[in-house]
Amino acid sequence: MRHFQDSVPAGRRREPGAEVLDGAEGAVLHLWGEWSVYTLPECKAGLDSLLSARERDGLPPFRRLNLGRITRIDTAGALLLNNLVAALPGERDWIFENSGAEARAILDISLAKTRVPPPPPPPFFLLSLLNETGAHVLGELRLFLALLGFFGEFGLRLLRSLCRPRDIHLTACVYHMEHAGLRAAPIVCLLNFMIGLVIAYMALSSLAMFGAQIYVVNLLEVVTLREMGVLITAILVAGRSGSSFTAQIGVMVSNQEVDAMRVMGLDPVLVLALPRVLALVVVLPCLVVLADIMGLLGGLVAAWVSMDISPAVFIDSLRMAMRAKHVLVGVAKAPVFALVIGCVGCFLGFQVKGGAAAVGILTTRSVVESIFLVILLDALFALLFNMVRI
Amino acid sequence: MLDAPAISLRNITNSFGGHVVHRGLDLDVRKGEILGVIGASGSGKSVLLRTIVGLRRQQAGEVSVLGVNLTRAPASAWEEARRHWGVLFQDGALFSSLTVKENVQAQFRRVVRLPGEALDELAALKISLVGLPPEAGNKLPAELSGGMRKRAGLARALALDPDILLLDEPTAGLDPIGAADFDLLIRTLSKSLGLTVFLVTHDIDTLYAVCDRVAVLEDKRISNVGRIEELLRVDDAWIREYFLGPRGRAAGNARGGLSAAPCPENGSSLALRGG
Numbered sequence: 158m159r160h161f162q163d164s165v166p167a168g169r170r171r172e173p174g175a176e177v178l179d180g181a182e183g184a185v186l187h188l189w190g191e192w193s194v195y196t197l198p199e200c201k202a203g204l205d206s207l208l209s210a211r212e213r214d215g216l217p218p219f220r221r222l223n224l225g226r227i228t229r230i231d232t233a234g235a236l237l238l239n240n241l242v243a244a245l246p247g248e249r250d251w252i253f254e255n256s257g258a259e260a261r262a263i264l265d266i267s268l269a270k271t272r273v274p275p276p277p278p279p280p281f282f283l284l285s286l287l288n289e290t291g292a293h294v295l296g297e298l299r300l301f302l303a304l305l306g307f308f309g310e311f312g313l314r315l316l317r318s319l320c321r322p323r324d325i326h327l328t329a330c331v332y333h334m335e336h337a338g339l340r341a342a343p344i345v346c347l348l349n350f351m352i353g354l355v356i357a358y359m360a361l362s363s364l365a366m367f368g369a370q371i372y373v374v375n376l377l378e379v380v381t382l383r384e385m386g387v388l389i390t391a392i393l394v395a396g397r398s399g400s401s402f403t404a405q406i407g408v409m410v411s412n413q414e415v416d417a418m419r420v421m422g423l424d425p426v427l428v429l430a431l432p433r434v435l436a437l438v439v440v441l442p443c444l445v446v447l448a449d450i451m452g453l454l455g456g457l458v459a460a461w462v463s464m465d466i467s468p469a470v471f472i473d474s475l476r477m478a479m480r481a482k483h484v485l486v487g488v489a490k491a492p493v494f495a496l497v498i499g500c501v502g503c504f505l506g507f508q509v510k511g512g513a514a515a516v517g518i519l520t521t522r523s524v525v526e527s528i529f530l531v532i533l534l535d536a537l538f539a540l541l542f543n544m545v546r547i
Numbered sequence: 548m549l550d551a552p553a554i555s556l557r558n559i560t561n562s563f564g565g566h567v568v569h570r571g572l573d574l575d576v577r578k579g580e581i582l583g584v585i586g587a588s589g590s591g592k593s594v595l596l597r598t599i600v601g602l603r604r605q606q607a608g609e610v611s612v613l614g615v616n617l618t619r620a621p622a623s624a625w626e627e628a629r630r631h632w633g634v635l636f637q638d639g640a641l642f643s644s645l646t647v648k649e650n651v652q653a654q655f656r657r658v659v660r661l662p663g664e665a666l667d668e669l670a671a672l673k674i675s676l677v678g679l680p681p682e683a684g685n686k687l688p689a690e691l692s693g694g695m696r697k698r699a700g701l702a703r704a705l706a707l708d709p710d711i712l713l714l715d716e717p718t719a720g721l722d723p724i725g726a727a728d729f730d731l732l733i734r735t736l737s738k739s740l741g742l743t744v745f746l747v748t749h750d751i752d753t754l755y756a757v758c759d760r761v762a763v764l765e766d767k768r769i770s771n772v773g774r775i776e777e778l779l780r781v782d783d784a785w786i787r788e789y790f791l792g793p794r795g796r797a798a799g800n801a802r803g804g805l806s807a808a809p810c811p812e813n814g815s816s817l818a819l820r821g822g
Contacts, residue, residue, distance in 0.1 A: 193708065194658070194706075194707055194708065195658060195659055197661060198660065198661065201665070231707075232672060232676075232708055233669055233708070236669065236672055240668075262739055263740075266676065266739055266740070273648050273667065273671045273674060274682060274685070276685045511689070
């Protein structure tokens with residue numbers, strides 16, 4: 158059957174057909190054309206209408222099949238014919254007239270059929286909802302505990318390596334400083350410049366109603382230096398570097414590189430996590446300083462363009478309004494955020510089990526969780542600083 | 548047209564940057580035969596397979612499948628060619644978010660609109676054809692063993708009754724029993740369905756058990772093609788080392804001299820172990 162089906166172009170594929178002819182030995186079902194998966198709907202419809210018409214007219218069923226004019230039959234077509242043979246009443250002594258050995262072979266193969274059992278029905282939806290909610294909550298709790306454990310493990314390694322600085326992989330540290338810090342600088346600058354611009358515009362339009370445009374400087378000073386600069390930068394770094402930490406370490410885990418390290422007596426937390434987190438802790442405050450400058454610059458441009466406040470006036474009133482504590486509060490939060498972003502990123506990387514799919518899922522989680530934790534911590538910091546009146 | 552080889556490669560050149568993998572490579576795969584391709588690691592066996600199915604465009608030369616030159620063919624010719632071949636990648640390459648049954652059905656859904664019942668029936672037939680237990684149809688690829696994944700991949704490759712089956716390292720990573728089962732499965736299916744098989748392998752046992760002819764990829768081209776007995780008479784250091792080295796000799800001896808294993812020709816005897 159392989160030889161006549163070969164390279165029949167799509168346009169010239171033979172239409173399937175069937176008719177019943179009464180011969181000397183009773184009714185014979187003649188089939189022709191292509192009986193394959195491509196023509197299966199036509200085959201099935203044609204066969205069904207032929208059979209029902211015959212039944213309606215009260216004609217006797219046929220017991221012979223003639224496949225002589227079939228141009229191609231594949232397992233799908235053979236399955237259809239086998240089902241036909243099995244479904245019709247009468248003795249099972251079907252006679253295949255004029256059918257080649259290959260077609261018979263295909264028919265035989267298609268007899269070896271089984272049924273895939275239907276998948277087990279899902280449990281009652283309320284029950285499964287409850288079940289899944291519980292499992293999810295427990296899973297999150299367990300992950301949070303494991304994260305706390307990782308913080309402890311990391312802290313221990315940090316203390317130990319501070320006593321023995323030779324354990325710190327300095328080259329890796331510098332590498333990650335470059336990638337998480339230096340290369341993030343342009344986007345951090347651009348983003349904070351635009352945020353400063355927007356804040357100043359919004360504030361200016363309100364302040365102008367009172368003729369108090371110049372106080373935009375005081376507002377910018379608090380908002381940018383204390384909150385926006387560090388928050389925007391931390392969120393950006395979480396999305397940019399935290400996720401890449403998870404992906405890098407996750408791929409190493411799924412490649413069994415981490416197992417290889419353990420077998421060789423290398424400590425994966427020391428080798429992989431410590432340089433990354435340390436690099437982030439060093440680099441994020443620097444990025445925040447950069448972000449502060451750019452945010453103020455954005456405000457300056459907005460004030461100059463929309464309210465004609467000249468840069469000299471802006472800088473002059475900034476000098477009067479600026480208090481060091483706002484800068485310090487902003488920058489002081491950065492290392493804590495860096496620690497959280499780095500640890501969450503590395504921790505989730507180590508959680509990868511199985512293949513590449515898990516890496517993707519955990520990378521997404523890493524971004525979501527580190528941003529969540531950064532904002533949560535920021536709120537806690539605000540409370541704390543409020544209590545101690547800084 | 549009817550006598551055209553199933554796959555015909557003419558003067559194929561493939562290179563990555565400055566690194567030439569194939570230069571002036573010629574190969575014909577006859578209809579109905581099982582051709583094994585061997586070669587050292589990195590000699591470009593998989594690249595050759597990818598070139599045939601169009602995953603890689605060769606720098607020069609022509610690929611014809613069933614007498615149709617695909618080199619500068621329109622998309623419709625490729626679409627037609629895709630109906631005639633099935634590919635099994637190394638680890639099955641099953642769609643990880645679909646069950647085995649849905650993986651097989653994805654092939655049907657691509658070409659024809661069928662009611663769910665017919666789809667289920669067809670998928671069950673293909674799944675039993677490759678010797679998987681029926682329950683495997685509802686499992687996700689991640690829940691299967693390596694051997695079962697390969698069988699499921701084979702079921703998907705066979706879904707549309709292709710004329711040509713291209714296999715990339717079908718027995719790599721299987722235990723010897725699983726590998727022998729898979730060899731037998733390929734042999735049985737190809738003979739009963741009249742398939743042409745293009746098989747890239749490192750497994751010398753598979754060569755003896757399955758292949759009608761073996762092509763040797765050496766020095767960026769096919770240096771020799773023939774039955775294993777014929778190859779052994781060729782004066783080529785690499786081929787002799789391949790077949791008469793310690794591993795090759797063991798495989799050859801296990802086959803009772805250097806003759807190919809007897810193959811079951813009967814298509815209905817497909818009772819094979821799953822995975």
